[in-house]
Amino acid sequence: MQGFYSKLESPSSSPTHSSSLVADPVSKEGVALAEEAEKARALLRTFSSASLAASAGLAVFCVVADVAVASLTHSVAGRQHLWARAALDNAAHGVIGFWAWAIVVGLRRRSDLQEALLAGGVASMLDLDHFYAAGSLSLQAALSLPRRPPLHCSTLLAASCLALRLIMAALRLKDAWRALPWLVFVAGATHHARDGARRGLWLWPLGHTPPLPYWLYVGATATLPPLCALLMHLTGAQHAARAARHGVAIDV
Numbered sequence: 001m002q003g004f005y006s007k008l009e010s011p012s013s014s015p016t017h018s019s020s021l022v023a024d025p026v027s028k029e030g031v032a033l034a035e036e037a038e039k040a041r042a043l044l045r046t047f048s049s050a051s052l053a054a055s056a057g058l059a060v061f062c063v064v065a066d067v068a069v070a071s072l073t074h075s076v077a078g079r080q081h082l083w084a085r086a087a088l089d090n091a092a093h094g095v096i097g098f099w100a101w102a103i104v105v106g107l108r109r110r111s112d113l114q115e116a117l118l119a120g121g122v123a124s125m126l127d128l129d130h131f132y133a134a135g136s137l138s139l140q141a142a143l144s145l146p147r148r149p150p151l152h153c154s155t156l157l158a159a160s161c162l163a164l165r166l167i168m169a170a171l172r173l174k175d176a177w178r179a180l181p182w183l184v185f186v187a188g189a190t191h192h193a194r195d196g197a198r199r200g201l202w203l204w205p206l207g208h209t210p211p212l213p214y215w216l217y218v219g220a221t222a223t224l225p226p227l228c229a230l231l232m233h234l235t236g237a238q239h240a241a242r243a244a245r246h247g248v249a250i251d252v
């Protein structure tokens, strides 16, 4: 057997390149085999010991972050410096979003790190809607809202991610972007789950749930990344995005 490295062409690739693969049944079969092998490897990576350890580590971080925020909240410094408490709490959202997406993609390449940083940014920036709803840059006003701000509506988050997925399909954007709705969902869901442990989930138009049990918040946050990765594999989003970015090794 002779090994070589070939860029896997996605369905959205140019017709010129695709036709060369279709015309050659050996190449077509090789690409199909490589695609199946890559899917199997990706699935094994999702449930590898490293991935499961990272999920357990994420659960531990959630608890440590909440203990740190609670300690600062009840300290003299924390009572005096509202911004410090808010910054620490928001940083925890960002790290959890980063960590969760890092588990989904595996952090093997620079582009994986960039995606994880984007997820952390999304998870962190969701809280900017507090200032939008308050109509002020005052932190006191932002934290004293009579109702939850719009980006904290969980049904809106799910509907937005679905709409983003449909828009991207309609516009036939590159496969490399197919993971974006999933990224936004994971980042947003980790934020909502953490807030939900304190205030419940806002499921408009159904209303609010009671505060989530703490074990449920931590368990859901740690379980979401591998579950999301599995769903992405099943729908082909993970493989398409990875193949579009990095190509697939073919050994025939």
Ligand SMILES: [Zn+2]
Pocket (backbone or CB within 6 Å): 126, 127, 152, 191, 195
């Ligand atoms: Zn929030």
